[in-house]
Amino acid sequence: MVAVIVGVLALQGAFREHQLMLAGLGVSSAQIRKPADLQNIGALIIPGGESTTISKLLADYELFDRIVSLVEGGLPVLGTCAGTILLAKEIEDSTLPGLGLMDLRVRRNAFGRQVDSFEEDLPVPVLGDEPFRAVFIRAPQITGAGPDVEVLASYNGRIVMARQNKMLAVTFHPELTADQRLHKYFLNLLEVS
């Protein structure tokens, strides 16, 4: 379906689930831990995990600048949960260094602690009429979006999925379900010129 290799940031978190999802769609993937791993990839996924942990390992292994320049050069990127936090330009009440690539403001742990984590059938019009089973785990919310950002889904008035050109931010976990539609939607962005 897609002839490129999708890089999955593998510093910490649920990176294997994204790789399994891609394999199910017939797409090759590679784990990214160091700058050299970024060669030859045609798209990047930043998975869920702990954003503070991933941010520190991005800095320690000199991945920040390389990823920013690749994505600014047009590399499609999907961020889920912690990935969305790292993609955002502004993180509320936090000094956490992010990639600052998408014109978003995010709030971490915005639904509360783990006992407030939940799943819900979420209408996502770009994925079709059937709602998407969205799994929110200590999830962030997108509390602000710039003019170039297209809001793709909201929950209780808060943005939970948004796109800016070839950058896609999702605050829930499509990789924890068997539903391939969101990954397919992301892979279709690779074809957009």
Added chain:
Amino acid sequence: MAQKGTWTVKTGLAEMLKGGVIMDVTTPEQAKIAEEAGACAVMALERVPADIRAAGGVARMADPTVITKIMEAVTIPVMAKARIGHFVEAQILQELGVDYIDESEVLTPADEQHHINKHAFKVPFVCGARNLGEALRRIGEGAAMIRTKGEPGTGNVVEAVRHMRLVAGEIRRLSNLLEEEIMSAAKEMRAPYDLVLKVAREGKLPVVNFAAGGIATPADAAMMMQLGCDGIFVGSGIFKSENAPARARAIVAATTHFNDPAVLAEVSKNLGTAMPGLEIATILPEQRMQERGW
């Protein structure tokens, strides 16, 4: 309608912790050091296992004040320990809002026959296991995450290695059984049949499996990861060592880059003295924490 406390949500948080290091902390200051070093979660305690071992007596759930202060100090998930079988300690921890409960052999068991019915809680649980049967019994009771028991507070990784190799070996053995042989295997390992069947078919545990008990160096952490663990708990290994911040950072890096000897060599340099180690044979069998749990 939004559904909270589902199996997907409980196991999902464990999935997000994978490839990370969960560190024992006893103060908000230690919790901040752990977070700053890149810990993916902390375990809030009054005393680390090495001190519990040294103090003897009955070890119980930590004072809620300690746990609450640690929860206020960091944004990463906070876990806390309840005694085996002590469902009221677990109710209190859930009420405090901890993100995960460790029903732990490090504390003195409160029930000599029964573990907590973990299905009855919205908060997820992690439990220790020495072998596959024990892991599946805990999952049957509702544990959403498993860890090796190792021998806590010793700085000696040998027991964690034994438990991990045993679980992996038993899974490999199950994968080769014919379907009619599964019931007999379930009977032998005293584990629920449906879970034994699931493991036999899928060739892996149905939940995330971390290493715990005796991990003291970056090399220990990377070894457990290469043996197939999904992530690392470090108890006494960090704050009983000479240079806790440096060791914490090094163990985080070693857990991510577990297959990269160049990184492992680099991060193992200049860490100061590790925690003092204990030879397992010098601990009387009745004092071994791993023997707790049924």
